[in-house]
């Protein structure tokens with residue numbers, strides 16, 4: 233069944249090479265997913281060779297884990313590893329048909345990345361962004377070919393979670409959108425078409441849930457009581473455990489984007505701001521004694 237809003241799949245272009253910009257937490261997981269499911273060359277880039285090597289190393293380690301679980305043969309694992317390479321030079325992206333960026337959540341940085349890529353890639357190469365909350369229309373606006381830009385927002389851990397938000401910018405054309413949906417299907421993800429609005433869909437829900445837990449703490453409820461209230465509904469993780477998975481800086485950035493767009497609905501959390509400034513990974517910390525509230529974070533509140 234064609235997902236709601238997806239154009240005819242006959243418009244989709246074939247993908248025989250993928251580029252990943254960034255080699256951090258999300259980008260390296262994306263490299264693993266694309267190589268495993270599409271089995272085409274995947275090239276990663278980042279701002280220095282050390283980051284690139286770390287990203288490629290992550291993919292190799294994940295392939296080794298599948299090998300150890302018996303889900304890949306030794307030959308299959310070697311073939312996949314050989315498909316993943318890294319390069320500091322964006323000229324190496326010349327043969328890609330689908331590039332996704334997962335760099336720092338900043339509009340100017342992302343615009344610059346796309347503008348640089350345009351100097352090296354074909355006008356038909358799709359430029360996808362894994363942004364959590366920034367405008368796809370604005371990100372594409374200054375490009376020579378804004379019609380090839382599309383939002384392609386994955387969820388951590390990428391290997392496990394099926395949801396994929398596909399976001400159409402004002403100028404995104406049907407070929408790009410059809411290619412995005414066909415790629416999502418090949419990646420075995422459940423793609424949904426979202427409007428190009430701050431936070432799309434999932435991050436509005438997550439930001440609200442995190443915000444309300446923090447408000448409850450601000451108003452005097454103990455951390456563990458506020459955070460555990462939702463687990464009996466069958467959520468796999470509490471909101472504050474999810475904060476550690478997503479990363480406080482990303483959560484704060486999304487919250488700020490949503491606050492700027494909807495000041496009445498999304499209030500910045502002073503507690504979250506304090507966690508980011510203190511460079512903490514979250515409220516909970518995982519020790520030999522299990523999951524405990526970080527005393528330094530508790531003192532910051």
Ligand code: 3HC
Nearest residue numbers: 363364386387388389391392393435438468469474478482
């Ligand atoms: N990479 C690859 N595989 C992973 C993984 C990872 N990082 N984490 C877990 N897995 C796999 C395991 O290998 C295991 O696979 P197997 O059963 O085939 O061997 C399977 O997932 C289950 O793992 P575990 O038994 O270790 O763990 P749990 O059953 O406790 O599940 C969880 C862990 C999948 C993280 C689960 O707790 C969960 O789904 N949590 C919610 C995560 C969530 O909501 N993420 C969204 C974040 S928002 C976001 O990313 C958007 C951004 O814009 C902010």
